[in-house]
Amino acid sequence: MMTRVPLIEMRDVSVVYPNGTSALAEVNCTIEKGEFIFLVGPTGHGKSTLLRLIHRELLPAEGEVKVGGQNTKRLSCRQVAFLRRRVGVVFQDFRLLAGRTLWENVAFALRVTGAPHRQIHRLVPELLRSVGLYHKAESLPGEVSAGEQQRAAIARALVNSPVILLADEPTGNLDAQTGWEIMKLLTEINSSGTTVICATHNQAIVDALRKRVITLSHGRIISDVAAGKYPTSAGVKARAS
Amino acid sequence: MNLQSIDFVLQEAMTNLRRDRTITLATVGIVGVAICVLGAATLFLLNLRLLTGKVARELTITAYLQSDVSRGQAISLRSQIGRWPHISSAKLITKEEGWEKFKKVYLAGQRLEQFPIPFTDAIEVRTAAAEELPGVADRLEALQETKKTVPTPEEIHNLRGLPQKAIRLYRGVNIATLILGGLMGMAGLFIIHNTTRLSLFARRREIAIMQLVGATPEFVAGPFLLEGAAHGFIGGLLACALLVPAHMYLRAAAARSRLALIQLLPDDQLLLAASAFIAAGMLLGIIGAWLSLRRFLSHQMESEAH
Numbered sequence: 001m002m003t004r005v006p007l008i009e010m011r012d013v014s015v016v017y018p019n020g021t022s023a024l025a026e027v028n029c030t031i032e033k034g035e036f037i038f039l040v041g042p043t044g045h046g047k048s049t050l051l052r053l054i055h056r057e058l059l060p061a062e063g064e065v066k067v068g069g070q071n072t073k074r075l076s077c078r079q080v081a082f083l084r085r086r087v088g089v090v091f092q093d094f095r096l097l098a099g100r101t102l103w104e105n106v107a108f109a110l111r112v113t114g115a116p117h118r119q120i121h122r123l124v125p126e127l128l129r130s131v132g133l134y135h136k137a138e139s140l141p142g143e144v145s146a147g148e149q150q151r152a153a154i155a156r157a158l159v160n161s162p163v164i165l166l167a168d169e170p171t172g173n174l175d176a177q178t179g180w181e182i183m184k185l186l187t188e189i190n191s192s193g194t195t196v197i198c199a200t201h202n203q204a205i206v207d208a209l210r211k212r213v214i215t216l217s218h219g220r221i222i223s224d225v226a227a228g229k230y231p232t233s234a235g236v237k238a239r240a241s
Numbered sequence: 242m243n244l245q246s247i248d249f250v251l252q253e254a255m256t257n258l259r260r261d262r263t264i265t266l267a268t269v270g271i272v273g274v275a276i277c278v279l280g281a282a283t284l285f286l287l288n289l290r291l292l293t294g295k296v297a298r299e300l301t302i303t304a305y306l307q308s309d310v311s312r313g314q315a316i317s318l319r320s321q322i323g324r325w326p327h328i329s330s331a332k333l334i335t336k337e338e339g340w341e342k343f344k345k346v347y348l349a350g351q352r353l354e355q356f357p358i359p360f361t362d363a364i365e366v367r368t369a370a371a372e373e374l375p376g377v378a379d380r381l382e383a384l385q386e387t388k389k390t391v392p393t394p395e396e397i398h399n400l401r402g403l404p405q406k407a408i409r410l411y412r413g414v415n416i417a418t419l420i421l422g423g424l425m426g427m428a429g430l431f432i433i434h435n436t437t438r439l440s441l442f443a444r445r446r447e448i449a450i451m452q453l454v455g456a457t458p459e460f461v462a463g464p465f466l467l468e469g470a471a472h473g474f475i476g477g478l479l480a481c482a483l484l485v486p487a488h489m490y491l492r493a494a495a496a497r498s499r500l501a502l503i504q505l506l507p508d509d510q511l512l513l514a515a516s517a518f519i520a521a522g523m524l525l526g527i528i529g530a531w532l533s534l535r536r537f538l539s540h541q542m543e544s545e546a547h
Contacts, residue, residue, distance in 0.1 A: 082457075084453065085454070086455075089453055095446070097450065108450065109450075112249065112456035112460050114246040
């Protein structure tokens with residue numbers, strides 16, 4: 001019988017920044033393909049650090065991180081580049097290129113990986129349509145709303161058909177309604193098979209979507225609750241009364 | 242790398258050059274000056290070498306033997322001359338060797354096999370020092386086996402120590418050019434290194450996005466290396482635009498004046514030197530950019546946490 005290899009695996013992972021701050025301590029977790037996971041916890045307690053480990057922006061000081069069965073410590077520069085094509089990332093501040101249109105921003109991610117022109121001209125309109133931005137393709141980031149910028153960032157993150165999508169506070173700069181729209185989009189992406197890991201402070205979203213929730217505190221995982229079992233704020237209040 | 246990759250690298254490099262025009266102009270200007278100074282010193286050295294080469298050939302006396310001197314006698318005579326005092330070498334040039342050399346230099350492509358060899362055996366003699374030339378020339382001229390010597394003893398007596406002075410000057414300029422070249426090269430390298438750093442800083446957001454979405458190191462580095470090469474190429478081109486006409490002018494002026502005996506580099510060698518200067522500029526540009534990139538990219542790729 002073949003043992004299924006988890007998509008992401010962390011074993012005894014610790015991360016210490018050069019100034020001596022311990023960002024993560026003895027983190028152990030596994031993430032399977034197709035999961036939707038929320039990372040919750042106060043600011044500065046390790047959520048972004050955990051995401052950066054998966055994206056290989058950081059290496060653990062101790063322990064090992066495996067993505068797709070590969071130990072990230074043993075990857076060469078080129079292998080890191082190819083890993084990142086399989087891991088899309090979305091940030092709170094969108095990180096679009098200000099001087100390029102939304103079309104060019106999404107296309108940029110294909111151009112820098114050597115994609116043929118035909119593929120670019122086929123995929124970019126498709127992706128912009130899928131996030132509802134085809135009609136704004138020629139707009140600059142500064143000419144569209146924050147929600148539209150985030151959707152463009154999501155389109156860019158999806159351009160290489162990633163297996164994993166990391167979202168670091170994707171609704172942080174958005175109003176509640178726009179935030180919901182983004183989360184709906186992420187849920188749709190997840191339902192097509194992409195593993196989504198979303199770091200967020202937005203308790204309402206976490207409560208509503210009922211996904212697996214990993215809670216971090218001072219760089220340690222203090223709880224890892226399966227989908228549907230995370231106690232919502234309303235549930236906690238009800239039990240208390 | 243496929244065509245699209247090359248297209249991307251070219252486009253991004255052109256964008257960089259156009260976007261940072263002031264920095265591009267400043268870099269090209271300084272690289273141009275560096276190569277100009279280096280180029281001028283190198284051309285001076287090459288011309289001096291040409292002159293001392295001519296003089297060095299004049300340190301050689303070729304004694305052409307009588308046509309009735311047999312090969313065996315020629316070999317014996319060579320050994321005898323080789324034992325004379327102040328002789329550093331005595332080499333037998335057979336008539337066949339002389340004829341082949343003559344045909345290659347002067348009559349290339351013409352079929353001369355049917356013609357009898359017009360030369361005789363010769364002995365090429367070098368002295369240890371230029372001062373010994375006159376004495377050796379007189380002795381060679383006096384040999385009964387010798388038909389004629391090139392140069393003649395009268396011509397050698399007229400040199401008046403010029404070869405030694407030329408050789409000393411050549412050595413001095415050689416050293417000065419190496420030092421100057423090293424300094425100019427470092428200056429050019431430094432300026433391109435700094436320009437690339439500025440360019441990298443200005444484009445750090447784009448580079449971060451490129452790395453985020455999985456661009457390989459060649460894709461990230463390519464445009465900057467090309468930009469460095471372009472800086473060096475244009476700087477080299479500007480330097481040559483100044484040096485080549487100036488050299489041609491000096492050559493023409495020397496030909497018209499009393500310095501007509503001093504021959505400056507001919508066009509083919511001048512153009513070869515100019516190509517080397519441009520290539521050196523490009524190499525300088527690539528190395529300067531690479532040094533900047535290496536540091537930048539290794540900082541980006543390595544872990545911040547240990």
